Amino acid sequence: MSLPDIDPSRYGRRFDAAEVANRAAEMLPSLLSPNVDAQAKHRPHYPLSPAIRPMMLGAVQSRATMEMCYLPQSVYVGIQVESYNAGKEAVLCLCSHDGTYPLDYHEDTIDLTHFKPGPEQMYEKVSHIVQCLAIGRLEPFGPPLAAEIELATRAWFDFDAVPVLLYARPGDVDERASSVVRKLVARISPQFPGSIFRIPVTHRHEVEVDNGDEIFLCSLLDYQRVANPQVFEAVLDMAKIIRGKHMRVSFFNSTPQGGGVALMRHALLRMAKLLGIDMHWYVAKPKPDVFDITKRKFHNILQGVAPPDTRLTEEDRRMWQDWVINNAKRSWSDAKGPIMRSHIIVVDDPQLCALLPYIRRLNPNCKLIYRSHIEIRADMARVVGSPQHEVWHFLRQFIQEADLFVSHPIANFIPDEVPRDKVVLMPACTDKLDGLNKPLLDWSMGYNRLIFNRVCWDQCGTMLYGRRPYIVQVARFDPSKGIPDVIESYSVFRRLVEGKLPDAQLPQLVICGHGSIDDPDATMMFEDAIRRLQRPEYNHILGDVCVARLPPSDQLLNAILRGSRVALQLSHREGFEIKITEALIKVMRAGVPVIAYAAGGIPHQIDHGQTGFLVPVGDCVTVAQHLYQLFTDRKLYSKMSANAEKQVSPDYFTSANLMSWLWLFNELDEGRTPGGEVWVRDLWRKWYYDEYKQQGAKSAGKDSR
Numbered sequence: 001m002s003l004p005d006i007d008p009s010r011y012g013r014r015f016d017a018a019e020v021a022n023r024a025a026e027m028l029p030s031l032l033s034p035n036v037d038a039q040a041k042h043r044p045h046y047p048l049s050p051a052i053r054p055m056m057l058g059a060v061q062s063r064a065t066m067e068m069c070y071l072p073q074s075v076y077v078g079i080q081v082e083s084y085n086a087g088k089e090a091v092l093c094l095c096s097h098d099g100t101y102p103l104d105y106h107e108d109t110i111d112l113t114h115f116k117p118g119p120e121q122m123y124e125k126v127s128h129i130v131q132c133l134a135i136g137r138l139e140p141f142g143p144p145l146a147a148e149i150e151l152a153t154r155a156w157f158d159f160d161a162v163p164v165l166l167y168a169r170p171g172d173v174d175e176r177a178s179s180v181v182r183k184l185v186a187r188i189s190p191q192f193p194g195s196i197f198r199i200p201v202t203h204r205h206e207v208e209v210d211n212g213d214e215i216f217l218c219s220l221l222d223y224q225r226v227a228n229p230q231v232f233e234a235v236l237d238m239a240k241i242i243r244g245k246h247m248r249v250s251f252f253n254s255t256p257q258g259g260g261v262a263l264m265r266h267a268l269l270r271m272a273k274l275l276g277i278d279m280h281w282y283v284a285k286p287k288p289d290v291f292d293i294t295k296r297k298f299h300n301i302l303q304g305v306a307p308p309d310t311r312l313t314e315e316d317r318r319m320w321q322d323w324v325i326n327n328a329k330r331s332w333s334d335a336k337g338p339i340m341r342s343h344i345i346v347v348d349d350p351q352l353c354a355l356l357p358y359i360r361r362l363n364p365n366c367k368l369i370y371r372s373h374i375e376i377r378a379d380m381a382r383v384v385g386s387p388q389h390e391v392w393h394f395l396r397q398f399i400q401e402a403d404l405f406v407s408h409p410i411a412n413f414i415p416d417e418v419p420r421d422k423v424v425l426m427p428a429c430t431d432k433l434d435g436l437n438k439p440l441l442d443w444s445m446g447y448n449r450l451i452f453n454r455v456c457w458d459q460c461g462t463m464l465y466g467r468r469p470y471i472v473q474v475a476r477f478d479p480s481k482g483i484p485d486v487i488e489s490y491s492v493f494r495r496l497v498e499g500k501l502p503d504a505q506l507p508q509l510v511i512c513g514h515g516s517i518d519d520p521d522a523t524m525m526f527e528d529a530i531r532r533l534q535r536p537e538y539n540h541i542l543g544d545v546c547v548a549r550l551p552p553s554d555q556l557l558n559a560i561l562r563g564s565r566v567a568l569q570l571s572h573r574e575g576f577e578i579k580i581t582e583a584l585i586k587v588m589r590a591g592v593p594v595i596a597y598a599a600g601g602i603p604h605q606i607d608h609g610q611t612g613f614l615v616p617v618g619d620c621v622t623v624a625q626h627l628y629q630l631f632t633d634r635k636l637y638s639k640m641s642a643n644a645e646k647q648v649s650p651d652y653f654t655s656a657n658l659m660s661w662l663w664l665f666n667e668l669d670e671g672r673t674p675g676g677e678v679w680v681r682d683l684w685r686k687w688y689y690d691e692y693k694q695q696g697a698k699s700a701g702k703d704s705r
Helices: 017-031 036-040 119-129 146-159 173-186 220-226 229-244 260-274 288-303 314-332 355-362 387-399 442-460 483-497 521-533 536-544 554-562 579-584 620-632 634-646 654-669 680-695
Strands: 076-084 089-097 102-111 133-137 164-167 248-253 278-283 344-348 367-372 404-407 423-425 470-474 508-513 545-549 566-569 594-597 612-615
Touching: 076 173, 089 173, 102 173, 164 173, 220 260, 229 654, 229 680, 248 260, 260 278, 260 654, 288 314, 288 387, 288 521, 314 355, 344 355, 344 654, 355 367, 355 387, 367 654, 404 654, 423 680, 442 545, 442 554, 470 483, 470 554, 483 508, 483 521, 483 536, 483 620, 508 536, 508 554, 521 536, 521 545, 536 545, 566 620, 594 620, 612 620, 620 634, 654 680
Parallel strands: 076 133, 133 164, 248 278, 248 344, 344 367, 367 404, 404 423, 470 508, 470 566, 508 545, 566 594, 594 612
Antiparallel strands: 076 089, 089 102
């Protein structure tokens, strides 16, 4: 958990948990106050950070000091509970840790005769002091108990705490509490505050989602609570069929973290494992030279955002193919590897598409799916001699080996040569229960804002000030994301509202996003944004723009989107861009209206004039005018804000996405290949309601092998 520094002389060696919690609650309002003098009473003074880059923006406002970049100390807590005296009493021990050394411990005896039977009451006893939870268990083997999982997931939603279930060797209760907190700290990246867990990539380069099933963020009951009831019922029935066939599914892509594909895979496997489905995810060994090819000469060329003279050379082709096949031979192609053992294999995007013919030769019975998440400019790919034509026709020889081509539901994303009888459509999705979308308490919002301010100050010398509203674009630093347009639109907007809003109500601008190991463009585009803001024409907004490459904390992005007044998405080229839906469902008082370019899958998610505005690509003046409307017309803003969350389609969330995948897996396993450039959603609904529900589930769960 994260609490402000506590004076040891006041609390002594054995801290009083309730007093610490009360002290934190007392301090947080002033930490969020724009009054610097009030904040200064609660924290020490620091010199300017040596991490501030020479390229940073000028500090044009005097209150932009390190006082406002203070970070509370992150604290991790191990908990052990042991009952005795025939269950009438229990010893509770909490051991705290700062990430380097154990800090202190607290031990208490609880009279259980005052509690009703059940673990919930014990949870209520400690919940007011627990914000990062690790529960140790006496049993060395076996899955966690249902009660343990349910209590752990409550910590995730109640306190924004990452709940970890760990084994502790038998011993005294204080020794076990100390043991589990040390194990917990070893799983956390020390580079940034905010309890960012390392993502283990283990034997065969398999991604261990949720730290190899040690972290329990949510249960099936939580998914049932947030999912469409009809969709959730269908998922349960479909999962029963897949389990009955003992089907093994493997996903392959290039990175376990950063970008929308990785976020979707974490959520998909999390829910699939809760349903008992044998689903796995593998990533390639990173190689920067190859990532330069796949990003700048595959991705950027296919999207039409690469410089005109960028071409894919023969050396590029050879290096990329060697890298893909070497990964397969080294990690995946032996008799016990995923290529030979999987019944269904899904390859995400072109980075690893050379696997498809290789898998076909090794395991001809395996069904292959190619999932395309990016915009492939079909109109440019059909122009003979164009860079898009050259790249697509090189990749096509590999992609054509797939049994099924799954694309976003945009016609121009599918090149002419892909047979329409094996094309199906599926949108991107997001997860209501992960750190990017779950509701955040006020103290968690405040804590993440402090982290954001410190990152911004270190990277560009600005921050979010007091309670001023702000406009945000959350996206990777990529040539296709329209970052220059965001800056220009904000500049025009600020001139429109000049003199019409009080200084305290002038909106700031935030441009931020996560990075990815397979994206070499990010640093270049980040530095380009910083240099662009230093041009003379942007002097009037220089101190009010925050540009930051954020650490991989989902809650950090959640807090920034959730606290924004308006979200922008000015991408020139786009896949589906699920950030639109993620903005629309951010509910504080209501949703966050979105102004976006009509590119890629964005128009599928915005009802123009109701939940936001769609603008022609490149029209910065119209973007600025819509910003002016939303900041000066309260009735319009209230209407859009109220509509934003209500009109989001259930098709854009994990439950519906998992149902679509499971239905496709079953169809391929049955020897049927769906196609016709139709939404998978429409296909599975027709099957489920017209066939499965009508005929019953007589054959469900039978092994067809």
